[in-house]
Amino acid sequence: MITEYHRPKKIAEALELLARKEPLTRPLGGGTVLSAPHSEEYAVVDLQHLGLAKLSTKGKNLSMGAALPLQVLLESPAIPTALAAAIQHEANYSQRQVSTVAGSLVSADGRSPFAIAMLALDAQLSIEPKKEKLGYGELLPLRSEILAGKLITKITLAGQPQLVYEYVARSPADRPIVALALARWPSGRTRLAVGGFGEMPHLAVDGQDDSGLIEALENVLDGATDNWATSDYRKEAGAAILRRALAKFEETK
Numbered sequence: 001m002i003t004e005y006h007r008p009k010k011i012a013e014a015l016e017l018l019a020r021k022e023p024l025t026r027p028l029g030g031g032t033v034l035s036a037p038h039s040e041e042y043a044v045v046d047l048q049h050l051g052l053a054k055l056s057t058k059g060k061n062l063s064m065g066a067a068l069p070l071q072v073l074l075e076s077p078a079i080p081t082a083l084a085a086a087i088q089h090e091a092n093y094s095q096r097q098v099s100t101v102a103g104s105l106v107s108a109d110g111r112s113p114f115a116i117a118m119l120a121l122d123a124q125l126s127i128e129p130k131k132e133k134l135g136y137g138e139l140l141p142l143r144s145e146i147l148a149g150k151l152i153t154k155i156t157l158a159g160q161p162q163l164v165y166e167y168v169a170r171s172p173a174d175r176p177i178v179a180l181a182l183a184r185w186p187s188g189r190t191r192l193a194v195g196g197f198g199e200m201p202h203l204a205v206d207g208q209d210d211s212g213l214i215e216a217l218e219n220v221l222d223g224a225t226d227n228w229a230t231s232d233y234r235k236e237a238g239a240a241i242l243r244r245a246l247a248k249f250e251e252t253k
Contacts, residue, residue, distance in 0.1 A: 004043030008050070011151065015129050017045045019149040027151055029067045029100030052153055053100075060160045066102035066152045070114070073101060082163040086117035086181065089167070102152040105136060106143055110198035111175040115140075117165050118155075119201050120181035120193035126154040140200045161185040164248045166241035167196065178221070178234040180204075182213075182245045192242075194220045196234065210246065217242055 003023060008014045018025050020043075028044040052065040057078050064073060073079060074087045074096060090113045091099055105123070108115035115136075123136040128151050136155075139146055167179035178196040188208050194217060195201035204216040217238050225231045 001041050002044050003041045005046065006043065007046040007048070011050055011128060011153065014045050014047065014050060015149075015151055017043070018151060027102075029103040047100075047151075060158065062157045062160075064101050064155050066100065066154060068101045069097055070099045070101065070104060071096035080121075080161075080163040082165040082181070083117050083121070086113040086165045089113040089165075089176075101155055105155070106139075106147065106152070108200065110195045110200050110202075111179075112195065112201065113165065113167065113176065113179060116176075116179050116193050116195040116201040117163065117181040118157075119203055120183040120191045121157050121161065121163060122183070122191060122206075124156045124158065125152050126156070127151065128153050137203050159185050159187075161189075162249060162252060164245040166245050168237040168241060177229045178224075178238045178241070180217070180238065180241060180245065182242070182249070184249060192216060194238065197224045197226055197228070213242060213246075214239060 006017055008017065014027070018027065024040070024042040026042050026044055028046045047067045050067070052067040053069070053072070054065045055068055055072060055076055056063050062078050070087050070091060071093065074084050087096065090104065104112070104114050105118060119136055119140070125134045125136060125139060126132070127134060127147070134146070161183040164182045165179070167176035169176045176196040179194070181193045183191045190205060190207055190210055191203065192205040192213055193201050194204050202220045204220045205213055218235050221231055221234045221238055223231055224234050
């Protein structure tokens with residue numbers, strides 16, 4: 001439940017509010033998570049006047065403000081086609097209009113297509129007040145602790161890698177039962193992110209080639225049984241979509 005609402009015009013003002021011991025204060029982007037009913041009481045700091053909704057390219061790097069709506073990112077010709085597909089799978093048009101990049105990443109669970117893709121792309125976060133740089137994979141396990149009193153201002157994708165996003169779901173519109181994103185940079189660096197279960201997506205591989213992908217995928221999916229699917233099913237389906245992803249890479253050579 002929101003008990004206080006603030007709309008600062010400077011990042012320093014926002015950080016001062018977020019650093020308060022009481023009441024619990026959280027950043028508000030699009031409000032899709034914080035505006036939902038909650039038993040917990042907290043104050044919110046609206047980010048819309050802080051200039052954090054910009055999208056820019058510099059060389060081979062793409063930078064997006066933390067408060068950039070997913071729909072604006074989706075419409076950018078600068079993003080990989082597979083990232084656009086993951087964003088479309090993440091949320092419908094109305095939700096994409098208000099959901100922000102940082103809000104979606106911070107609130108993501110293991111079934112978030114956008115989070116899976118951004119983990120594979122090695123998204124780098126800029127965090128104030130100390131100009132910290134942190135990989136998304138480093139943030140995921142300790143989101144609440146790391147971001148207490150802090151603010152994500154920018155997310156950067158570097159190097160323009162190829163990306164493939166594949167998934168299995170009960171219907172095309174459903175969230176994935178098992179999903180993967182496979183990124184490959186011109187240098188040969190390869191990252192495989194896997195999701196469709198649990199509290200967050202998992203990085204299976206960050207290496208210099210495609211070796212060991214199947215084994216790494218099976219290791220991540222070992223024990224991944226829940227109400228949606230068994231671990232064995234996820235391993236079988238995951239291997240199939242990984243082969244499909246690798247075939248797509250071969251087509252582009």
